[in-house]
Amino acid sequence: MFQRKKSEPFIADDKLHRATLRRLDEVVAPPACGTVLAEIDATVEAWLATLPSAPHILTVVLPPCDENAVVETWARQAGHQVLPPPSRQDLVAPEETVRPDLGGTGILVVPRLEDWFLRHRDGLRTVRALLSALDAVDRPVVVGCNGWAWAFLAKSAGAGALLPDPVTVRPFDAARLHGWFVSLAKAEATGSMRFRLPSTGEDVLAVDEQDTPRSDYLRRLAGRSLGIPWVAWHLWRRSLRTGDDETVADDARAVVTDGDASEQTMWVAALDEYLLPGTGDDATLHVLHALLVHGALTAAELALVLPGVGGFDMIPVLVRSGFVERRGEYLVCRAAAYPAIRDGLEAAGFPMGRV
Structure with missing residues (x-):
């Protein structure tokens, strides 16, 4: 014995x-979210102490698969004004560009910059208008964004030039x-x-x-x-x-x-091992990349942001293998599978969500 x-x-x-x-x-x-809320709060307090000599915008870039919306959760707990995003249908409407209302006093928080655009030929007008308005507003602003969306917006919408260098959480x-x-x-x-x-x-x-x-x-x-x-x-x-x-x-x-x-x-038990199904399938990788950039997407929204018509036949496979999760009508990347997804995208040469 x-x-x-x-x-x-x-x-x-x-x-x-x-x-x-x-x-x-x-x-x-x-x-x-661990101690991330307290870390954001301490970072914002330190930034506020440097105003007005510091930029009036604080950019917080976080890793993807954040299910708890930590920037928005922090903002609401602290009682700050949260700027609601437009609907995704409005983002690609060709008639007009959504003009955000930035009026008010105190700290304004844009929790998820990725909610202000779609990777579509008509999907960047609103985020460009928002970035220009934030640059001109006369109040402190905290802008949150996930790292993959930030990498895309820095090149496609000039976010890196209009917003200050981002901060992120300590690993x-x-x-x-x-x-x-x-x-x-x-x-x-x-x-x-x-x-x-x-x-x-x-x-x-x-x-x-x-x-x-x-x-x-x-x-x-x-x-x-x-x-x-x-x-x-x-x-x-x-x-x-x-x-x-x-x-x-x-x-x-x-x-x-x-x-x-x-x-x-x-x-x-031993940590789960994830292996991407069909790693040579570009359509599958495009689906995963789109979900990292935008977060939760419906099938219709996913069709708008994909470069082609392929990839949808792989969604059931990605769900069964644990890479993608269905939440009602939305599809999201599973947080536990993110390291394997990231490795697959990096090996295929996709632009990475680095800060």
């Missing part, structure tokens, strides 16, 4: 199963992920919680005397997620498993020596 071969896993995979959504929400609670390394995941686990109300590797029983969140994570798992997770907190959060949730019988608990108590035998355990 107390000995096992080195080649044998600590807990067999067939004794584990994916945690329920309710259980995951207890130990890895949403929203998946989440192993130490930041550790502090965040520990704080999420502490929100769980029923006793102590350990996160262990099924292969060795190692506690993933254990630290040494310098409060440095002992396990390499968080370093691998930080690298796989590219330091993006919401991507790391999704990968972390997807890796968590629970035991479905008492044998798991008995096996753990037999060999665990670094914790209370009554503690609760979540098992941390």
Whole structure:
């Protein structure tokens, strides 16, 4: 009972199963934005202290797949005015250009610059008008944008010339992920919680005397997620498993020596591997690139921004393979699949969403 071969896993995979959504929400609670809201708030406070000598616009460029709309969430929590975007039908209407109303006092926030354009021959007039108006407005402005949209607008609409150099969030390394995941686990109300590797029983969140994570798992997770907190959060949730019988608990108590035998355990499986289906298919890559640039798109909106008519037959494949998710009538890239999508687009020579 107390000995096992080195080649044998600590807990067999067939004794584990994916945690329920309710259980995951207890130990890895949403929203998946970590300390980003506080970081944005501190950045804005520091910028305001430099006015009027600094530019009156603060540009915040974030990674894609942000499901929590962190810039808008921050703005509404702080009580700032949020500029609503036009409908996408208005963006491509040939009759007239939408003229934004920028009147008012205090900080004006444009949470998602990507909502002000479509990659279409008639889809850039509104964002160009908005950028010119923001340049001339006499009030502080915070503009949010995802990195892929920013890369497109910097070349197609002169956003890089009209807006100041952007700032972004500090990447989440192993130490930041550790502090965040520990704080999420502490929100769980029923006793102590350990996160262990099924292969060795190692506690993933254990630290040494310098409060440095002992396990390499968080370093691998930080690298796989590219330091993006919401991507790391999704990968972390997807890796968590629970035991479905008492044998798991008995096996753990037999060999665990670094914790209370009554503690609760979540098992941390290997990180999911994503492989793009048909990586040589340009139409598939164009679909994924469009979803990164624009965020959520309907099938009709996707048809407007794609360079050709192909790619739609691959959408069911992308959904089944976990790269794309349907949310009602909208299609979005899954956050957990973003690193693989990014690698595929970079290998194919697509313009990258770098800050």
